[in-house]
Amino acid sequence: MTERKCILTGDRADPEMLIRLAVGPEGQVLPDIRAKAPGRGAWIGVSRAELETALAKGKLRGALARAFKTNDLAIPDDLPALIEDGLRRALLDRLGLEARASMALTGSEKIDVACRKGQVHLLLHASDAAPDGNRKLDQALRVGQEAEGTDLAGITLPVDRHALSMAMGRDNVVHIAVIDSRAASRLRAAIGRLESYLGCVTGTPAQAEHGSADAAGVSG
Missing domain, CATH: 3.30.1330.30 (Ribosomal protein L30/S12)
Structure with a gap:
């Protein structure tokens, strides 16, 4: 696969070192650790601490809205923990x-x-x-x-x-x-x-x- 760009930093990297986020049928944003979920995906390449900061400050929501071209997204508060559990x-x-x-x-x-x-x-x-x-x-x-x-x-x-x-x-x-x-x-x-x-x-x-x-x- 070609490189993917982190929606939070703009840095590009091998997909195997990034984490894909996908949107479920009801608009919920969930980690797609194996990158197999259908549809558009958004990629992040930051640490858990950085993700938690981006989530708390609303930066993640803005980046996801641009990536998925919609504001109608449900971002779980425990998304950083869900990603860690998945990895x-x-x-x-x-x-x-x-x-x-x-x-x-x-x-x-x-x-x-x-x-x-x-x-x-x-x-x-x-x-x-x-x-x-x-x-x-x-x-x-x-x-x-x-x-x-x-x-x-x-x-x-x-x-x-x-x-x-x-x-x-x-x-x-x-x-x-x-x-x-x-x-x-x-x-x-x-x-x-x-x-x-x-x-x-x-x-x-x-x-x-x-x-x-x-x-x-x-x-x-």
Whole structure:
């Protein structure tokens, strides 16, 4: 798809990094996270905090009225929260799909072995994972990627172990290792989209620079 323009900033970006808003049959404005709803859409590429400010000051209503060419719109007060929930659900759904396709491992011991063998393309930690457990697996990842002495590490997700367990269909999922490069790329995109909206980046520079090995790191 071609680039889309954010109705609030005027900036253009890949649709996969933006959020599409669509209008329902009764004029309600709702997030269209997968960009599949019919009809005209409007795109935003701002953080949740920026969206909340635009909503409170009426800037969002004006931008939407211009985009949809009508003032007859119902904008829910909890639109920012609905978008966050949708992005988080999209990430969890993607994790579930990759798990069912046998692209992901769980269990600290299995992940440790896979990391040390250089088989892990993306390492993920739950938001409530113990720091010691994270450090151990991060070190195993660096060993397997021949990156000892760097800050290469897994991503701490803005999702807790309960949500990860539900998504993966397994008990007590605290860490996830993605062992397929294409699956890792798909997950990086979903994670980056959520993190951008939340205004946080949990990946480290080393992760982005370690592209030769597709190591852990990091719709319109």
